[in-house]
Amino acid sequence: MRKVFQAELHQIGEGLIEISQLVTEGTENAICAFQGADIELAQDVIAADARIDFLQNDLDERAIDILALQGPVASDLRMIVGSLRMSASLERMGDLARHIAQLARLRYPLTVIPAQLTLTFNELARLDLKIARQVGELLQTRDMALVAEIQTAKSSISELHRSVFHAIAAPQWQESPATTVDVALASRYFERFSDHGVSVSRKVAYLVTGQWQPEDFVL
Amino acid sequence: MRKVFQAELHQIGEGLIEISQLVTEGTENAICAFQGADIELAQDVIAADARIDFLQNDLDERAIDILALQGPVASDLRMIVGSLRMSASLERMGDLARHIAQLARLRYPLTVIPAQLTLTFNELARLDLKIARQVGELLQTRDMALVAEIQTAKSSISELHRSVFHAIAAPQWQESPATTVDVALASRYFERFSDHGVSVSRKVAYLVTGQWQPEDFVL
Numbered sequence: 341m342r343k344v345f346q347a348e349l350h351q352i353g354e355g356l357i358e359i360s361q362l363v364t365e366g367t368e369n370a371i372c373a374f375q376g377a378d379i380e381l382a383q384d385v386i387a388a389d390a391r392i393d394f395l396q397n398d399l400d401e402r403a404i405d406i407l408a409l410q411g412p413v414a415s416d417l418r419m420i421v422g423s424l425r426m427s428a429s430l431e432r433m434g435d436l437a438r439h440i441a442q443l444a445r446l447r448y449p450l451t452v453i454p455a456q457l458t459l460t461f462n463e464l465a466r467l468d469l470k471i472a473r474q475v476g477e478l479l480q481t482r483d484m485a486l487v488a489e490i491q492t493a494k495s496s497i498s499e500l501h502r503s504v505f506h507a508i509a510a511p512q513w514q515e516s517p518a519t520t521v522d523v524a525l526a527s528r529y530f531e532r533f534s535d536h537g538v539s540v541s542r543k544v545a546y547l548v549t550g551q552w553q554p555e556d557f558v559l
Numbered sequence: 560m561r562k563v564f565q566a567e568l569h570q571i572g573e574g575l576i577e578i579s580q581l582v583t584e585g586t587e588n589a590i591c592a593f594q595g596a597d598i599e600l601a602q603d604v605i606a607a608d609a610r611i612d613f614l615q616n617d618l619d620e621r622a623i624d625i626l627a628l629q630g631p632v633a634s635d636l637r638m639i640v641g642s643l644r645m646s647a648s649l650e651r652m653g654d655l656a657r658h659i660a661q662l663a664r665l666r667y668p669l670t671v672i673p674a675q676l677t678l679t680f681n682e683l684a685r686l687d688l689k690i691a692r693q694v695g696e697l698l699q700t701r702d703m704a705l706v707a708e709i710q711t712a713k714s715s716i717s718e719l720h721r722s723v724f725h726a727i728a729a730p731q732w733q734e735s736p737a738t739t740v741d742v743a744l745a746s747r748y749f750e751r752f753s754d755h756g757v758s759v760s761r762k763v764a765y766l767v768t769g770q771w772q773p774e775d776f777v778l
Contacts, residue, residue, distance in 0.1 A: 404636065404640055407640070408633070413627050417623065417627050421643065424640065424643065425647075428647065505740065508737065509736060513736045517727045517732045517736075520740060521724065521740065524740040524743055524744060528744065
C-alpha cells in the first residue's frame with residue numbers, strides 16, 4: 341500500500357514537471373512568434389495551451405483521488421496541496437504565453453513592439469524564459485539556489501515593466517493607441533508570468549524547507 | 560468527532576463568505592474611488608486588501624489541517640479542495656479591486672477614464688459589483704440560478720471589454736498614451752475580475768451538482 345502511495349506521489353511530481361516542460365516550450369514558441377511575427381508558431385502556442393489545461397485538470401483529479409483514498413498527512417499532504425497550487429500557477433503561465441502569442445497573431449504581419457522598445461522586450465522575454473526553465477529545473481532538482489535566482493529575475497522584470505510604462509508616458513512617445521495598448525498589455529503579461537514563476541518556486545521552497553516567507557501572504 | 564468535523568467544515572464555508580464580503584466591500588470602494596477620484600478611499604482599499612490576503616492564508620491553513628486531521632472523503636473532500644480554489648479566486652478578485660484603486664490613486668486628482676468612455680466603465684463597474692454580490696449570495700444560499708446570472712454578466716463584460724479596445728483603436732481616439740494605457744489596463748482588470756467570479760460560481764455549482772461543464776477545463 342505504502343509503495344503504491346509513494347508511486348502515486350511520484351507521478352504527481354512527474355506530472356508537474358511535464359506541465360512545466362510544456363509551459364517552457366509554449367513560452368519559447370510564444371516569444372519566437374512575438375519577436376518574429378510568425379503567425380503559424382503563434383497558432384501552435386494557442387493550440388498547445390489546451391493540452392496544458394487538460395493535463396492540469398487530470399493532475400488535479402489524481403491529486404484529489406490520492407487525498408480521498410490515501411488520507412495523506414504531514415509532508416505528503418503538504419506536497420499534494422502544494423501540487424494543486426503549483427499546477428494552477430503553471431496553467432496560468434501557459435495562459436500568459438498564449439496571450440503573448442495571441443498579440444503576435446493579432447498584429448501579424450507586423451511585430452507587436454515598436455523599435456525603440458525591442459531591446460527591453462527582448463530582455464523581458466529572455467528573463468521569463470529563464471524563469472520558466474528554472475522553475476522546471478527546480479521541480480526536478482529541488483536545488484534551493486534556484487529560488488533566489490528566480491526571485492532576482494522577477495525583480496529585474498518588475499523594473500523593466502516599470503520602464504515600459506515610463507516610456508509610454510514620456511513626451512516623445514509617438515506610437516498609435518493600438519500599439520500603446522499592445523505594449524502595455526504585453527509588458528503586463530510578461531510581468532504576471534514571472535509572478536507565477538515566483539509563486540511556484542516559493543511553494544517548492546516551502547515543501548523542502550517547511551518555511552513560508554512573509555511575502556507568501558501575497559501570492 | 561463527526562460533530563467537530565461538521566463544525567469545522569461549516570467554519571470554512573463561513574470563512575469563504577467573510578472573504579467574499581470583504582471583496583464586495585473592497586470592490587464597492589474601489590469603484591467609488593475610481594469613479595470619483597477619491598484618493599483616501601483608494602488608499603483604504605489598498606490597505607484592506609492585506610486583510611483579505613491574511614484571511615485567505617488563514618482559511619487555507621485551516622482547510623489543510625482538516626485534510627490532515629480528519630481525512631475527509633467524497634463530498635467533504637471536494638468541498639475542502641474547492642474551498643482552497645475558491646479562496647484563491649476570491650483573493651485575486653481582491654487584488655484586482657486593489658489594482659483599480661491603485662489606478663485611481665495614480666491619476667488623482669484626475670479621473671482615470673476619459674468622458675467618452677465613462678458610461679462604458681460605469682457599466683463594467685456595475686456588472687463587476689453585481690458579480691461580487693451574487694458570488695457572496697451564491698456562497699450563502701447555493702441558489703443555482705445565480706450561476707447562470709453570473710455567467711451572463713460576465714458575457715456582457717467581455718463585450719464591453721472588446722468595445723473599449725475598439726474605441727482605443729478607432730481613428731477618432733485622441734487621448735494621451737498614459738490615459739490609453741490606463742483605460743486598457745482598467746478594462747482588463749474589470750474583465751479578469753468577472754472571470755474569477757465565474758470561476759468561483761462554477762466551483763459552487765460543481766459542489767452542489769457534482770457536474771463540471773466543459774469550459775471548466777479553462778479555469
